[in-house]
Amino acid sequence: MKRPYSYIAGTGHAVPARVVTNDDIAAMGLETNDAWIIERTGIRQRHIAAPGESLTSLCAEASRQAMAKAGVQPGEIDTIICGTASPDHLLPSQAVEVQTALGCSRAAAFDVASACSGWLYGAIVGDSMIASGAADTVLVIGAEKLSAIVDWTDRNTCILFADGAGATVLRRAKGEKKDRGILSTFMRSDGALAELLWRPAGGGAEPYSADAATGKRHFIHMAGREVFKHAVRSMAEATDRALDTARITAADVDLLIPHQANIRIIEATAKHAGISMEKVFVNVDRFGNTSAASIPIALNDAMEQGRVKEGSTVLFAAFGAGFTWGSLVVRF
Numbered sequence: 001m002k003r004p005y006s007y008i009a010g011t012g013h014a015v016p017a018r019v020v021t022n023d024d025i026a027a028m029g030l031e032t033n034d035a036w037i038i039e040r041t042g043i044r045q046r047h048i049a050a051p052g053e054s055l056t057s058l059c060a061e062a063s064r065q066a067m068a069k070a071g072v073q074p075g076e077i078d079t080i081i082c083g084t085a086s087p088d089h090l091l092p093s094q095a096v097e098v099q100t101a102l103g104c105s106r107a108a109a110f111d112v113a114s115a116c117s118g119w120l121y122g123a124i125v126g127d128s129m130i131a132s133g134a135a136d137t138v139l140v141i142g143a144e145k146l147s148a149i150v151d152w153t154d155r156n157t158c159i160l161f162a163d164g165a166g167a168t169v170l171r172r173a174k175g176e177k178k179d180r181g182i183l184s185t186f187m188r189s190d191g192a193l194a195e196l197l198w199r200p201a202g203g204g205a206e207p208y209s210a211d212a213a214t215g216k217r218h219f220i221h222m223a224g225r226e227v228f229k230h231a232v233r234s235m236a237e238a239t240d241r242a243l244d245t246a247r248i249t250a251a252d253v254d255l256l257i258p259h260q261a262n263i264r265i266i267e268a269t270a271k272h273a274g275i276s277m278e279k280v281f282v283n284v285d286r287f288g289n290t291s292a293a294s295i296p297i298a299l300n301d302a303m304e305q306g307r308v309k310e311g312s313t314v315l316f317a318a319f320g321a322g323f324t325w326g327s328l329v330v331r332f
């Protein structure tokens with residue numbers, strides 16, 4: 001069978017109502033300011049969960065929107081894949097909690113742990129399951145409550161990361177949709193660099209403890225400058241490989257939707273790919289870095305703004321902790 005195997009039938013996103021501006025972060029007593037954060041990251045504000053607000057509720061809201069747009073009932077979902085690094089519980093998966101919230105009783109549900117590449121990896125797994133015949137309809141979610149695992153006294157990280165959920169419904173490409181869908185996929189990882197962006201404690205190797213809390217080793221730790229360099233290099237490879245495999249050029253791309261980590265990484269990615277910034281979707285200014293949620297939130301935002309239409313060719317590129325990186329070309 002030739003590509004496309006699956007297409008994106010519906011999208012949705014949900015973020016907490018609470019908005020935290022750069023000035024709000026500075027007011028917490030951190031030595032930072034609005035001008036520095038905007039210049040170095042492009043971020044102006046982010047959405048942060050209120051106490052007690054669960055990731056499951058954000059996932060369910062985003063998924064309901066995506067399923068409604070796709071015209072899919074809960075009982076039609078064969079598989080739920082949730083990309084996340086900040087689930088409500090470490091056991092069982094975030095995906096089974098969403099399954100219960102949605103009433104998708106026929107589905108198999110599991111998480112994908114590839115950090116900011118989580119939705120993109122999940123979409124590739126979902127597409128592959130559809131290609132193999134293991135599923136016809138797959139709900140792919142990217143969702144994070146990073147505010148729960150960020151050290152709010154660390155100005156290197158807390159200015160970047162935020163909360164939210166994005167969801168997409170993948171369906172088998174057939175009939176009049178046969179020329180629409182995922183045209184190419186690319187995914188890579190390099191575990192040798194894991195400690196540049198990680199949570200040292202909280203897992204089996206170094207369980208969470210009172211000491212760990214003092215040392216804050218269960219929070220996200222990041223070597224920002226190193227991560228930046230690898231992100232630029234890997235996103236460049238990701239866009240190259242997606243275009244090559246889809247046998248298209250940058251001129252054929254109507255919109256680039258990159259992972260929303262930092263405006264400077266986004267600009268470097270666009271420049272490398274030869275895509276002008278008018279054809280790049282940016283919402284990092286409003287949402288910050290929502291990790292696995294960033295691409296599906298951006299996709300739904302772009303669709304609501306009319307920037308993705310029927311026939312649009314969209315290039316997606318992601319990079320995250322692991323390191324993990326990857327890309328997709330999708331015709332809508």
Ligand SMILES: CC(C)(COP(=O)(O)OP(=O)(O)OC[C@H]1O[C@@H](n2cnc3c(N)ncnc32)[C@H](O)[C@@H]1OP(=O)(O)O)[C@@H](O)C(=O)NCCC(=O)NCCS
Pocket residue numbers: 031032033036037040041116155156159160222224225227228231261262289319320321
């Ligand atoms: C974190 C990041 C914004 C820092 O920006 P940068 O330009 O690399 O800044 P540097 O770390 O070189 O620090 C420059 C100076 O700003 C200071 N600084 C760091 N964070 C600051 C903040 N929030 N506010 C004000 N000053 C800050 C540093 O202490 C340093 O001061 P010094 O020159 O006196 O030592 C940037 O490295 C980055 O975005 N990295 C990638 C992170 C990322 O995207 N991670 C997720 C990947 S999916």
